[in-house]
Ligand code: NAD
């Protein structure tokens with residue numbers, strides 16, 4: 001028998017980097033968690049410790065196909081998130097964002113579940129407004145190599161808001177800014193995982209362009225806390241809400257910090273900048289602060305110190 005406080009929660013993309021942390025948090029809170037994943041960018045490793053927990057269930061499923069389950073809440077995270085992963089099969093990336101959103105929204109509508117979408121700062125593209133607030137409509141190339149992801153996520157947001165207006169669905173749209181931590185795929189090419197892996201092996205640190213482009217890095221535990229607060233918020237809090245750490249760093253600063261913290265002998269190596277790479281990115285999180293009473297507490301150096309041992313273990 002389920003307890004009054006226990007919810008049935010579906011996490012799509014649940015074995016990925018963010019999904020695995022979210023599943024762990026929800027299982028530890030006693031909820032009945034259904035993790036759905038097709039293992040495109042992850043493996044079961046991230047959730048091995050949950051497999052024998054009675055309130056955790058794993059289902060291999062591709063969200064571009066309909067899903068018939070009964071739950072109270074849905075976190076829709078399924079989508080490759082790193083540029084090399086989402087550019088590997090761009091048509092599938094758009095399908096995952098758009099068909100995946102349609103399928104999960106259809107499911108939420110049928111079972112009257114609350115649904116949270118893992119959207120992204122990429123909806124702002126290469127922003128002309130700094131820092132980015134939720135009312136900024138973005139500056140996105142619709143036909144470039146990042147478009148499958150950026151436009152797929154933008155279309156998913158449109159679908160979420162139309163299901164809310166048309167079908168009164170209870171939605172929550174979180175725009176996530178660069179998040180890092182243990183369980184990132186070591187070869188996903190994202191800057192934090194790449195730099196730590198390179199530094200630990202004393203290989204050149206690959207700085208794309210002049211390394212002066214900026215990103216704002218959020219530690220995973222902070223983000224998951226934001227997700228859970230957003231899901232628990234009143235039904236009229238639908239977003240979009242920026243979720244990220246406003247601490248902004250150049251990519252070169254990040255490289256130097258990683259070299260220092262790993263004690264690496266790595267040298268900086270300048271490589272060509274990929275096309276449409278955003279020049280700057282920093283979230284304005286005043287909406288998250290005022291509506292969810294949420295803001296990140298883990299500073300970059302502290303978060304990197306928690307992340308480096310994970311990659312050291314992988315290399316061993
Ligand atoms: P990830 O690649 O580690 O996880 C994505 C998960 O989705 C993987 O387990 C993958 O196998 C699964 N997946 C992919 N396509 C699927 C499909 N068709 N059906 C079922 N499962 C599928 O990435 P992540 O960093 O954990 O990102 C999770 C979500 O958060 C993504 O939607 C991403 O766009 C969003 N997001 C993440 C960040 C970040 O910095 N980590 C930033 C912005 C947005």
Ligand code: UDP
Nearest residue numbers: 083189190191192194206207208213251277
């Ligand atoms: N980057 C880099 N070297 C790398 C990987 C990434 O200089 O080995 C840069 C990349 O060009 C971008 C930033 O780091 O400017 C963040 O890249 P990531 O792929 O992590 O995320 P996104 O560009 O999607 O924010």
